Amino acid sequence: MLESLKKQVVEYAVQAEKKRLCQQGSGNFSIRDPKTGYICVTPSGVDRAELSFHDIIVMNLNAEVIESESGGLRPTSESLMHIQAYKSRPDINAVVHTHSRFATAFAILNKSIPAVVYETTILNCKNGYIPVAPYGRPGTSALSNSIINPLKISDATLLQSHGTLAVGHTLKEALLKISYVEEFAEIYYYSLTIAGKEPPVVPISELQNWAYPKEITLLDKNIRTSK
Template identity: 55%
Template sequence: MLEQLKADVMNIAKRAQREGLCKHKSGNFSARDPETGYVVITPTSKDRELLVVPDMIVMDMEANVIENQTGLRPTSESLMHLQLYKTRPDVKAVAHTHSMYATVFAVLNKPIPAVVYEIANLNCSQARIPVAKYGRPGTPALAESIIKPAKEADVMLMQGHGCVAVDETNIDEAYLKACYIEELAELYYHALVAGGGKEPYSFPPEELQKWAYPQEIKFPNAK
């Protein structure tokens, strides 16, 4: 069932391990099938390097396990994933990582401002990466904590925990956004250090909403 979607989620989970955004079995990933409404999600407590496609778990939106071929349980943070899909019906994939710099600001409960223009690609309506209030991992409280920031942006920090990114197309794009979170967090960290703790300039929301592909670029040979 949903074999291609399982493979896509598994491959991103392994990539996150290789690239250091998730370590020691931390983090989790999922993608939603628009036809069935089912969610493919990574299992709990499994070394990502040993994952195979049958290890991926299929759930419905009410947290019922529809398929777990190898007997593994879904990530304990499944409720958070499902709540994101309920809160944002446009979302088709979720990437939750514990990357270093992003988690530093999550620990500090400090939003990351728009210090570079590229944050415009993350749909941050308030020109920042917001922070979800603390909720104990695996609980309904954690799931509820992400509702407000998910309505503000496609990316968020989770207080004392890590970060989350969502995307309306696929798991590859959700993971790319998670990578951007870490890059922005690292840039912000170094800017604070270089400036002696002074907040660097950040772009206002209205500036981030003005970007458009340049009309000056033309395609005279296009058919």
């Protein structure tokens, strides 16, 4: 069932490990099938070096396991958080949760990451910063409920004393966004270290005013404009 989606989950989970966004089996990944509404999510307790698409669990949004092909495997204990993300954001079809170092350091401090660079717009941060979801013990409804409000104002959030979470239309997009979270966290850290104080930030009004340069003429109407 949903073999192609399961393979995507494995592919991007392995990519996240290679990018050092999550190590020692931490983090979890999921993708939603728009047709059935089912989600394919990483299992609990399987080393990503040994992860096969046969290990990926299929669930519905009622937290019911539809298929565990390998047998005996359970979905990640943080499945409720993934399900809540899909319920809160019906516009997205992928969720990535990682424990990258710089971002997690700010999550521990319960400190949001401001828009110190213009590229923060990639995360659709409506209030000009990457928010922090209040602490919830992993595997509990407290954790899953903690992301509801942050995802209303951003496609990515820090999880207090835990890690990071990002959503997207695809796993490729969600992984890109969570990679940016770590990059922005590192830039913010070095800016704080060098200046010894809060660095200047890009105003929200500026973040909302990006437009493709009108000086460039697109004669080929098939070209899509993007940053």
